[in-house]
Amino acid sequence: MTYSFDFASLLPHWHAFLDGLWLTTQLSIATTVLGFVFGTLVAIGLDSKSWVTIPCRIYVELIRNTPLLVQLFVVFFVFPSLGWKISALTAAVIALGMNLTAYASEVIRAGIQSVHVGQIEAAECLGLNKAQVYWHVILTPAIEKVYPALCGQFVLLMLASSLTSQISVDELTGIAGQIQSETFRSFETYTVIALFYLILAFCMRFGLWLLGLVLFTRRRRLGTSI
Template sequence: MNYTFDFMSVFANWDRLLMGAWLTIQLSALSIVLGFAVGTLCAIAGKSRLALVRGLVLAYVEIIRNTPLLVQVFLVFFGLASIGWKLSAETAAVIALTVNVGAYTTEIMRAGINSIHPGQIEAAECLGMSRFHVYWHVVLLPAVERVYPSLTSQFILLMLASSITSQISAEELTATANLVQSETFRSFEVYAVIAVAYLVLSFLFRGAFWAISQIAFVRKRKLGTNL
């Protein structure tokens, strides 16, 4: 093999790659926040007494979890455009990622909510707590605390999966890398650098989630247990 490695041509485009990484962070962070909200609401709706509501939640979760993310991205970007709802690549990316992670979050939060013993809810109601406070303090917060490691893993997977949105020209890290590769013809060097970049982003996200846990879960921190 007679190949000369040339990483300098890649590092010469560091500003473009940095902008791509920043857009990856933005897309992922926004999708995580919205997806968590969607998943939590759907998990609560899944406990509804109305069979129709439970059926809609189940259908949403099963459809999203059993179809490829790339197809979902194409459906939002190209499908909606074909019926007159043209969205920017970034907006379509956020919608698709939110819908996707929302389905997985629904199942994770459902498991967390189901882990709360009914006796705790009954005790809170006997103390005269409102329905909102019962759900917030007795159900949701403890449920999130219990499934937080699973949530963070799913959210980091979402950040990595955001690379798929390069297929609709969202100018995130992978899309930028593809452009740099097409200009420099240094495939190995470009994608080796991008692999390291995603590894760094994963550690940054994990550190951010750890910091959030230290603020949000005071009880667990006092007990000296780590997430």
């Protein structure tokens, strides 16, 4: 059995590929920002040792122990049945953001717990108030320590955004499904999509590396932002 490769048949659909790539990029950026911000807040709640810890722990365990695809379906199908009408793209951002929040919170919490109590006591002796101690001595160094692990979670979520095609979001995988159904060139279509994801992952890692150099002075000196 022989197979004739024909990548040229995909050229008329180049604009669709770019549209899918752009939507995947937007989706990744939006969910990365949401996941990091809310993940930090949940991590603080987990480490607070107050009543807030219980709902934060329930949320993290619920999200981390259920499939992302199920979470997408819950947001997309269940929320509208409760009266909250949302688009497929909005549902994708919410579900992906919720998922990343849970995983990022555990990573950041590990960084917070790695800060030695002696550093906190030294900062208090220098006259820093609680907000200054938490920001300068606990949170900022904690995020710096776990930044490489966070970057890995961001890239993994970008790749997992392919699942949003199941709720009709026209990102890269969704576009690939449409193109291969028109051209009947599944191998060529998904090979091109795989290359796009590979390029996007490298670009995302490079962008996060540059961001790490800007944010963290010590890592900038060492050249190891990731």
